[in-house]
Amino acid sequence: MKTRRIIKLSLVVASMSFAGASFAGGASGAMLGNTCAGCHGTNGNSLGPATPSIAGISKDYFVDTMQAYKKGERPATIMTRIAKGYSDGDIKQMATFFAGIKFKSGAQKADLAAAKRGKKIHKKYCEKCHENGGTSSEDDAGILAGQWKPYLQYTMADFQAGREMPKKMKKKMKALHKKKGDKGLNDLFEFYASRK
Numbered sequence: 001m002k003t004r005r006i007i008k009l010s011l012v013v014a015s016m017s018f019a020g021a022s023f024a025g026g027a028s029g030a031m032l033g034n035t036c037a038g039c040h041g042t043n044g045n046s047l048g049p050a051t052p053s054i055a056g057i058s059k060d061y062f063v064d065t066m067q068a069y070k071k072g073e074r075p076a077t078i079m080t081r082i083a084k085g086y087s088d089g090d091i092k093q094m095a096t097f098f099a100g101i102k103f104k105s106g107a108q109k110a111d112l113a114a115a116k117r118g119k120k121i122h123k124k125y126c127e128k129c130h131e132n133g134g135t136s137s138e139d140d141a142g143i144l145a146g147q148w149k150p151y152l153q154y155t156m157a158d159f160q161a162g163r164e165m166p167k168k169m170k171k172k173m174k175a176l177h178k179k180k181g182d183k184g185l186n187d188l189f190e191f192y193a194s195r196k
């Protein structure tokens with residue numbers, strides 16, 4: 001699954017040019033942000049299951065994430081290469097641009113029985129940091145509600161591959177796994193997928 005995702009993305013990348021540098025100086029966040037539309041959708045609302053929507057994420061989360069990609073601290077199939085093409089100033093401008101756009105949930109089906117269980121699990125294990133049912137991107141976390149299910153699953157693989165997981169989140173994940181096995185996480189992702 002992971003391999004297929006990489007191959008598909010490489011094709012997209014090969015057909016695009018990341019001319020981040022050519023915008024240097026005076027480029028607006030919107031102009032810079034448009035170069036991301038091929039994958040993240042127009043205005044940051046992604047249409048594809050392996051790519052997250054980035055509209056509405058907090059400025060802090062955006063900047064931290066792009067810097068982590070740039071430095072190679074957050075593993076990724078593609079973003080580590082892309083982020084290198086943008087200056088710190090570009091990244092700040094894009095952060096303001098994307099933070100100002102409304103996040104739209106991906107149009108996807110969800111298993112409603114599982115989502116109901118997931119809702120309870122979310123409250124108990126995740127709500128503390130992923131507030132308002134995972135719709136908030138405050139506290140330096142991304143948006144979970146309405147994000148594509150496959151992307152959420154890939155993030156778990158990325159955490160295993162070395163993306164730093166906040167200590168307390170790790171603790172909650174462990175507790176959840178102990179209690180419910182892999183099914184708990186699946187229920188959670190169905191819950192996020194069910195959010196409109």
Ligand code: HEC
Nearest residue numbers: 012013035036039050051052054065076077078079082142
């Ligand atoms: C070729 C496709 C592609 C392009 C172009 C692209 N991205 Fe991404 N982006 C991805 C994928 C796939 C991920 C998931 C991480 C990974 O595997 O690279 C991602 C993840 C992200 C994330 C993390 C979101 C989260 O919730 O944690 C941010 C932020 C982001 N991209 C910003 C951008 C910006 C800004 C641009 C334009 C300058 C851009 N991306 C261009 C494919 C792309």
Ligand code: HEC
Nearest residue numbers: 125126128129139140141142143155166168169172173188
């Ligand atoms: C102590 C706070 C905390 C708790 C509790 C927590 N998280 Fe997180 N979570 C975070 C932060 C902070 C990040 C962003 C990490 C980073 O900067 O890369 C994150 C990132 C994530 C991501 C990746 C999002 C993306 O767009 O890439 C997922 C998925 C996630 N959390 C799911 C969960 C689930 C499910 C639970 C409950 C079992 C949970 N988290 C509990 C703080 C928390």
